[in-house]
Amino acid sequence: MDLDAAVRAADALAAARRVSALTGAGVSAESGVPTFRGPGGLWEGRRPEELASPVAFAADPELVWRFYDWRRTRLAGARPNAAHRALARLEQLVPSFELVTQNVDGLHAEAGSRRVVELHGNIWRVRCPRGCVDEIDRTAPLPPPLPPRCPRCRGPLRPGVVWFGEALPPGAFEAARRAAESAEVFLVVGTSGVVEPAASLARLAAGRGALVVEINPDVTALTDVAAISLRAGAGEALSAIVDRVEEARR
Ligand code: OAD
Secondary structure: OOHHHHHHHHHHHHHOOEEEEEEOOHHHHOOOOOOOOOOOOOEOOEOHHHHOOHHHHHHOHHHHHHHHHHHHHHHHOOOOOHHHHHHHHHHHHOOEEEEEEOOOOOHHHHHOOOOEEEOOEEEEEEEOOOOOOEEEOOOOOOOOOOOOEOOOOOOEOEEEEOOOOOOOOOOHHHHHHHHHHHOOEEEEEOOOOOOOOOOHHHHHHHHOOOEEEEEOOOOOOOHHHOOEEEOOOHHHHHHHHHHHHHHHHO
């Protein structure tokens, strides 16, 4: 990790009043959750776009549920890691902090983050597309047969996540846009930056004059927007940065 860049990022965070962060699957990688576009991300050789869509669900709800059951099972044993914990600590250190996540695993909240916008929903939610049922169910794997059925209308229930081609949860993008527009420092952590509209938030923040800090072991579609790029794992980089912010704010 470039220590000089980490120090610059920490100093900017320590001086900022308003900080926002956009996170992606890389933040949960160190909790043992495979990223979507990294090794182990394909399920039975299929890309997420082939499974996470209303068209795929209409064609084969059982197949789509088997994919989500697989992810739910991987997540059932996952615990927040150093990156989640550092972001939760940062929230306590900065006067105003907003966390926007593309992750559906709920690990930010479990680590103690309070202000979290879940842009893509939550994998533990199970809901009826007709609106009869909307509940949190942490059972993994779900008991067969799949798909689970709505107790009222008997139609197939679906995971409470956002699929490709669907609108984001009501209010979520507005809250995320406000977070991007108002940030003095905008962290982009563990996302490939290829899925919209989430990725546009980093560009929006940069366009409004925020210092964009990227933390990712690889170059991404958002690297060109970042004023500071840290090529490191999220746990190591965020722990070091937030330790320094903590010292500065003492
Ligand atoms: P991706 O799988 O596209 O990208 C994960 C990123 O995490 C990559 O850029 C990796 O380099 C990086 N990464 C891996 N290990 C890391 C670590 N230890 N620390 C930091 N970064 C690390 O996942 P997302 O960008 O989150 O959407 O994908 C965006 C959306 O596409 C997801 O929310 C999901 C998916 O299809 C929906 O399901 C709607």
